[in-house]
Amino acid sequence: MKKSLLFVAIAILLGTQLHAQILTPVKWSYGFKKISKGEAVIFMKATIEEGWHLYSQTLKEGGPIKTTFTFPASKSYALVGKTIEPTPITRNEKVFSMDVSFFEHSVVFQQKIKLKTGQATVKGTVEYMTCNDKQCLPPETIEFSVAVK
Amino acid sequence: MKKIILITFCLLPFLIKAQSGYTITGKVGALNPPAKAYLVYMAQGKKVIDSVEVNNGAFQFKGSVQSPVSAGITIKHDAAPFGKNIDVLGLYLENANIKVSSPDSVKRAIIKGSIINDENKELNRTLKPLKDKINALKIAWTGVKPQPENPAYVKAADSLRKMIAEEKAIYMNFIGSHPNSYIALLSFNNIALGYNFDPKVAEKEFNKFSAALKASDLGKQETEKIAMAKKRENGATAMDFTQNDVNGKPVKLSDFRGKYVLVDFWASWCGPCRAENPNVVKAYNQLKGKNFEIIGISLDDKKDPWIKAIAHDGLPWVQVSDLKGFKNEVALQYGIDAIPQNVLVDPNGIVIAKNLRGDELLTKLSALVK
Numbered sequence: 231m232k233k234s235l236l237f238v239a240i241a242i243l244l245g246t247q248l249h250a251q252i253l254t255p256v257k258w259s260y261g262f263k264k265i266s267k268g269e270a271v272i273f274m275k276a277t278i279e280e281g282w283h284l285y286s287q288t289l290k291e292g293g294p295i296k297t298t299f300t301f302p303a304s305k306s307y308a309l310v311g312k313t314i315e316p317t318p319i320t321r322n323e324k325v326f327s328m329d330v331s332f333f334e335h336s337v338v339f340q341q342k343i344k345l346k347t348g349q350a351t352v353k354g355t356v357e358y359m360t361c362n363d364k365q366c367l368p369p370e371t372i373e374f375s376v377a378v379k
Numbered sequence: 380m381k382k383i384i385l386i387t388f389c390l391l392p393f394l395i396k397a398q399s400g401y402t403i404t405g406k407v408g409a410l411n412p413p414a415k416a417y418l419v420y421m422a423q424g425k426k427v428i429d430s431v432e433v434n435n436g437a438f439q440f441k442g443s444v445q446s447p448v449s450a451g452i453t454i455k456h457d458a459a460p461f462g463k464n465i466d467v468l469g470l471y472l473e474n475a476n477i478k479v480s481s482p483d484s485v486k487r488a489i490i491k492g493s494i495i496n497d498e499n500k501e502l503n504r505t506l507k508p509l510k511d512k513i514n515a516l517k518i519a520w521t522g523v524k525p526q527p528e529n530p531a532y533v534k535a536a537d538s539l540r541k542m543i544a545e546e547k548a549i550y551m552n553f554i555g556s557h558p559n560s561y562i563a564l565l566s567f568n569n570i571a572l573g574y575n576f577d578p579k580v581a582e583k584e585f586n587k588f589s590a591a592l593k594a595s596d597l598g599k600q601e602t603e604k605i606a607m608a609k610k611r612e613n614g615a616t617a618m619d620f621t622q623n624d625v626n627g628k629p630v631k632l633s634d635f636r637g638k639y640v641l642v643d644f645w646a647s648w649c650g651p652c653r654a655e656n657p658n659v660v661k662a663y664n665q666l667k668g669k670n671f672e673i674i675g676i677s678l679d680d681k682k683d684p685w686i687k688a689i690a691h692d693g694l695p696w697v698q699v700s701d702l703k704g705f706k707n708e709v710a711l712q713y714g715i716d717a718i719p720q721n722v723l724v725d726p727n728g729i730v731i732a733k734n735l736r737g738d739e740l741l742t743k744l745s746a747l748v749k
Contacts, residue, residue: 280517292684294648325653327691359648365574365717366649368705375426 255282255367256360262352262378265342269310270378272352274299274339281362286318286331287339293326295359295369299339306350307378310342345378352376400443401472405452406480407488409436413458416440416485420450420472446596447473447495447561454485471495473561498562502553506546513542551584559589564597572601574717575734578608607714613731617642617724620709622676622699625686630674630699633728638670639748640724641735644715646678646704647688652719655736656692662741663696670726671748672696678718680704723747 261273278284289296299313316338318331343352352375359369405416414433418440419426431438433454450472453465468485470477473495481488490496516539526532550570557563567588571581582605585593592598610618617640621631632640643659645652663673673696679685680702689698701707707715713722723732723743735743 291681292647292687294650323650325650325656330650361650364651365719366646366651367717 255279255362256284256358258356258372258374260374260376262376264378267348268345270343270345270350272341272343272354272376272378274313274341274354274356274374275336276333276339276358277336278334278360280335282360283332283334283362284337284358284360286333287313287315288318289331290328293323293328293330294332294361294366295357297339297356297358299341299354299356301341301352301354304350304352306347307343307345307352310344313339313341315339343378349377349379352378399474400441401474401477403440403452403472403477403479405433405438405440405478405485405488406436407433407438407454407485408481408483410454410456411435413455415455417453417455418450418472419453420444420448422448443474444472447471452479452485452488456484471499471561495561498557498560502550502562502566505549505553509542509546509549513539513546516542554584555587558587559592561592561595561597564588564592564595564601568597568601572604572608575720576608578605578612581605581608604714611713611722611730611733613733615730617722617728617730618712619728620712622701622707622709624697624699625682625689630697632674632724635672635674635724636728637726638672639726639744641671641673641721641744642709642713642724643673643675643721644678644710644713644718645675646718647684648679649718653688653692655719656694658737658740660693660695662744665741666744666748669748671744674699676700676707676709678705678707678710678715 255278257277259275259277261275262270263273264270276284283294285294285296287297287299297315301309315333318333318337320329320331322328323330341352341354343350353373354375355371355373357369357371360367403418407416410433412432412434416431416433416438418429421427422444427442429440429442431440448471449469451467451469453467456466466484466486468479468488468490470479470490471493473493475493475495477493477496478491479485479488480491490500516535520532520535547570550566554563554567554571567585571584585601585605588598593602609615617632619631619633621629624630632642641659645656647653659673663671675689675694675696675698677685677698677700679688679700682702685698685700685702699709701709705715719736720734722730723735725731725747731747732743
């Protein structure tokens, strides 16, 4: 599976947030893979700079802001299940008195979809926050769009 | 000879006019359809994708950009969907006649005709030996928790610090010697305007850039960032604000005149802020009853976690928030783009210190507050 991840490199923009922020420790790229005639998996990959953390989707309240993917309803496809993520690193963080799950270096989130018309443009947003051991940057919401053919 | 110069000068306006857009002329091997070339970049917050067929390895993109942007050129070598071996080249796109050529794949292409890409290459070449060493060291210590008692760890941390300082010096040297370079302006944004930068030092350096660069979008943003930082710089009158406390009661900074006030930006979800809190509590308890107060400004957007964090960390001082997250109006006013940050205001309402953390906070405060 890992080897067949099909990243649409045209979406890899090394510095798309060039002007947005001083620091851009997390960069996103997207891709898809057709798994059958009517189904596909959308990949959302975060590349995270050394020392920075991106948080799991499953974080409880009271700690860092979790990563959230949102896909608006569409006529051309339907979501199958939730956005899945690999097993994060989990640490009990004293400052929050709770377990905090996060990713470092890189992580690929996956969303399975059912195609209604054979092809679809999957639009979505990801909201995330990133911190290192010294500071946290503002949560960001990024829009993305993946053309599944 | 003179004639040639004259002609060149006459041509100059035309040459400049011809540069009003970009032309990317590519040549990658001898590829033919269905091979396709894609150009992707962001312009004014929107993704721009252009694609053309590749004929005998050749392709061309034309367009224009308001200011230089980073872009990607991807070559799809055959009709199959994008496979795991994606052939992509990252480059800067500027209005110039850019030539991209490679005998086999675009990722190995040589870029010509673009000053920005040349300068980027020059900078990267200078940085590479050091970056390789830094990466090797980081990889060797990845996932290792701080071990202050381990001499090997201390040595590694020390040499990393030195190398990072050295890296910064290379950037600053490049910036200083390239006042007309967009890459220098970009590096300046990353290196000289980071967390807790000194606006006076930054302004002096920034002023060395050419007028054209200063007038670019990025140049304007940097000017604004420096201006913003100056407003919270030592010696500046602290910008007044009013925000509600946990009970909805307005709290106004200027009402604290006559006291030293630490304006502390934090949030419940910010680990480094929470880790700093015990230190702030310690300082507060030692100086309690003297002419000293703390106003905690939370960049939370929900009340519940905010209140819980105040209770959990035992923060006795006044806490305010408009629950707008990083869009907190006081944070915007003070140009806070990462937390934790703090500003120390003296009894006359003048900023006298900022971002005091760790032991420095108590040392500085004890020296001032009697």
